Amino acid sequence: MATGTGKRLWVYHRRPGRNREVPGFPGLSARKRDDEHPMTTLAPDAHQIIPTDREITFREALREAMSEEMRRDIRIFLMGEEVAQYQGAYKVSQGMLDEFGPERVIDAPISENGFAGLAVGAAMNGLRPIIEFMSWSFSLVAADQILNNVPKMLYMSGGQWGCPVVFRGNNGAGGQLGSTHSWTVEALYSNVPGLKIAIPSNPYDAKGLLKTAIRDDDPVFFLESERMLSDKGPVPAEEYTIPFGQAALRAGDWSGERNSDCTLVSFGRPVNFCLEAAAELAKEDIRVDLLDMRTIRPLDIDSIVESLKRTGRIVVVDQSWPFASVASEVITQVCERAFDYLDHQPLRVNTDDVPTPYAKNLEAAYLPHKGKIIAAVKKTLNLL
């Protein structure tokens, strides 16, 4: 990809609604000149995806990642509710019991605090556990283990013992599961230092990120979505991993003549809502940069800022509640790092600020769906 040139200064002067002069300081621009903040980093690597005709589902991608890593490293085992004999509550681990045996693919009773803690002890003593939470909603009963012991062990032991566990499972609403089974935990858990959080939006990323998670020496929370497990996508047969902290540009073009009109930042399942919104907006000749963050910690803020320099507008789409959410964090960091590039106040699209409803229409309205995203983008463009 070509790097930016910085020639986009004042592209949006034609758009109404914003005085660029700082009040009381005629001639002084509210935005710093681009040459003070040259466009340098280009992290979005959508174009580095290995092309392939091979299509598999999200759940198969997860299974391939775990199986390949378990063949490579005997220290890895998979433990969770129904992962073995039942073949996985959502069939993610189907066939793994046959391949790896009951010593390495282990059914756990419904006892999340117990087996999450068991994983901590096993990891400290040299193993590399993968713990499947049937749903991240159930991780709340293991909160002491996963929030006190997992992220803090390295620090409170003065660097003697880390905790290389991958906790993975379904996260987020969308299946009419009601309030208690629809948790999105990214806002809660990303608050805690010591964790890494990966949240793929498609099968290709699911496999590449999970392999990276398993190899990482730090604890990783890996957030999947039951609503995406049957999604199909290209996944090459050859070995690959995806580095943490590198967003992918899903829509928008940084090499062309025209910059996009607005930056859309999202992660996990809502990336797919953003893609729908981007397609609709394109019909009205509104172009967006869609950044799929892929990991929340680390957060590829560099790519966000890079895109923002081209668009001047940003909407963050997040499937957790708005108050103190990842969207809030992204917007805070944007304000800290690129305030002068903003042509409109940053906006967030979250789920509605209520417990997850059951009724199909209410739940659909609650999610950060296409309609909310389109409205937010248009608002940043003063078109609404």
Next chain:
Amino acid sequence: MPQTPTVPAAKPPSSQPSANGRTPAGAADSPSSRLPNETLISWLRMMLLIREFEVRCAQAYQQAKIGGFCHLYIGQEACAVGTLAATVKDDPVITAYRDHGHALARGMSARACMAEMFGKITGCAKGKGGSMHMFDRPNQLYGGHGIVGAQTPLGAGLAFATKYKREVMKETDQKLICLCYLGDGALNQGALHEAMNLAGLYSLPVIYIVENNRYSMGTAIERGTTMAHNLLAKSAAYGIEGLKIDEDDGMNILRLYDLFKPFADHCRETQRPGFVDLHTYRYQGHSMSDPQKYRTKEEVDKVKEKDSIDLLAKHLMDGPDKGGRGALSEQQFIELQKSVKDEVRDAVQFAEESPAPDPETELYSDVYVNIQPNLSPIRDYVHGVKNPLL
């Protein structure tokens, strides 16, 4: 690990003396009687060291040189020393927050332990853990854990790993056991019951040792725990063999060892979990801020009459005519006390003179092993100085 659990008989192993048929301390055929004098003297020294260490901790705490919470082990010394005597070097050990005694008995230097209390870079956790978080990787001590009961699933996991390394990875033939200590207050935590269920289910070689000092903070065990008179009923429900060591035995390290060693050997051999209701007593309050309104001075004094250090010292100093070993003269005992005082005084001086951790290098280190950019919006994480124990 077997997928279908075996159903063990929840009965004591045959080699274990019954709790009622007490054998005299150091009786001719008991495990402790076969130990050389030097071993028993080293136990005495360790118990003296722990007590002196705790006394100096209390002083330093009152001088505000130690901050936070500080839970003293005075009175319970025989528990850590007597049970750890049944372990081998590679056995993983994990405990709760009253952990100074376990750290010292497991082999941590008084200097590293005291420096941690003082929050210094030379401490076992570089001053980042504190009183409740004594970690010692070379000695396989997996902490000091502050949340009541939270260490019990970890104990199951440590045992799981030893078994996995032996049976799946075939890394070693050595049969290890994990000792996981908890207080009687942890008996009512869900974590313990989940951990015991897993340990029974997967047949994990972990021994849960309840250091039953009768009080969880200020709540007497009967006020907080059902079946307080028969805690082994709880472990039996999980298919875990139990051992009760009453207060007379728990305060007497020889009898404690005589009961515990065969039990631990049995768990090691069968690679099955165990549960020990080990009665003991803490002479001090729960923590430094405890006014001890919940018990009488007479109660405390009564237990002090059977103090574990006095009992072992008497056994070593008495001649065979009085049932003792005659292995230690009064002069030698005084020298032992002096050497312990010197060691702890040196540890305090070391801790006082050691530098505090440097915020530049230490505040943001040891948070991640694999450091990457943008993990924090505030500043980048770093690798700090090497842990002094490693």
